[in-house]
Amino acid sequence: MATHGIVLFAHGARDVRWREPFERLADKLRAARTSGGEAGPVILAFLELMEPDLPAAVEELVSGGCDVVTVVPVFFGQGGHVRQDLPAIVERCRELHPSVEIRCAVAVGEDESVLDAVAAYCLRQV
Amino acid sequence: MATHGIVLFAHGARDVRWREPFERLADKLRAARTSGGEAGPVILAFLELMEPDLPAAVEELVSGGCDVVTVVPVFFGQGGHVRQDLPAIVERCRELHPSVEIRCAVAVGEDESVLDAVAAYCLRQV
Numbered sequence: 001m002a003t004h005g006i007v008l009f010a011h012g013a014r015d016v017r018w019r020e021p022f023e024r025l026a027d028k029l030r031a032a033r034t035s036g037g038e039a040g041p042v043i044l045a046f047l048e049l050m051e052p053d054l055p056a057a058v059e060e061l062v063s064g065g066c067d068v069v070t071v072v073p074v075f076f077g078q079g080g081h082v083r084q085d086l087p088a089i090v091e092r093c094r095e096l097h098p099s100v101e102i103r104c105a106v107a108v109g110e111d112e113s114v115l116d117a118v119a120a121y122c123l124r125q126v
Numbered sequence: 127m128a129t130h131g132i133v134l135f136a137h138g139a140r141d142v143r144w145r146e147p148f149e150r151l152a153d154k155l156r157a158a159r160t161s162g163g164e165a166g167p168v169i170l171a172f173l174e175l176m177e178p179d180l181p182a183a184v185e186e187l188v189s190g191g192c193d194v195v196t197v198v199p200v201f202f203g204q205g206g207h208v209r210q211d212l213p214a215i216v217e218r219c220r221e222l223h224p225s226v227e228i229r230c231a232v233a234v235g236e237d238e239s240v241l242d243a244v245a246a247y248c249l250r251q252v
Contacts, residue, residue, distance in 0.1 A: 015204075015210075018203035020236075028241060032245060074202060079141040080141040110147055119151055121239065122155055122198045126164075
């Protein structure tokens with residue numbers, strides 16, 4: 001059976017505090033995958049200003065035995081970073097690891113249930 | 127009774143496509159507030175690269191009769207934009223509109239149920 005790794009791909013920032021929700025998200029996913037009987041790892045990667053970058057994250061997953069990697073952009077919108085920068089980096093990763101299947105999901109903010117959760121949060125603020 | 131406006135504060139991007147989830151989010155909130163019997167408006171504002179900026183958005187809400195404005199940062203993390211840039215802009219808005227109560231929420235990505243929805247989305251990708 002294929003070992004399927006997940007990379008949570010985020011923008012990165014100078015402020016270390018910015019990283020926290022992504023770490024919490026990765027922890028949630030690890031817990032959910034473990035309780036669901038899935039062994040695949042979950043790691044973070046950043047476009048800029050934070051480590052590791054996406055090629056380093058993919059390298060780590062491949063070294064750890066993953067033969068499928070899904071990159072999930074933890075961005076609200078499908079802007080230039082997700083529509084241009086990310087595909088170029090993913091293409092580079094594919095060239096570096098031709099035997100590994102590297103998939104790329106749509107930005108999380110495009111998902112209806114994510115937007116519903118954000119809307120519910122906003123309504124709780126007023 | 128106070129008229130309470132919501133500003134969804136996002137980063138902004140060069141790519142117009144980036145704006146779409148925020149527009150969908152604003153539409154969801156308008157629909158929810160209308161069905162909940164709340165009359166207050168919901169508008170977008172951007173830190174950079176897109177219009178309007180936060181002072182212009184607050185000006186619009188105040189001109190429209192809002193006496194309370196809640197700014198919700200639609201960011202994943204409490205990074206420099208939310209912890210430094212935003213408070214400075216909000217302070218400027220308060221000086222411009224001293225009779226209006228301007229509140230500022232924590233970034234949506236810090237919310238547990240938002241992170242749960244993002245995690246569920248990620249799990250559906252593998």
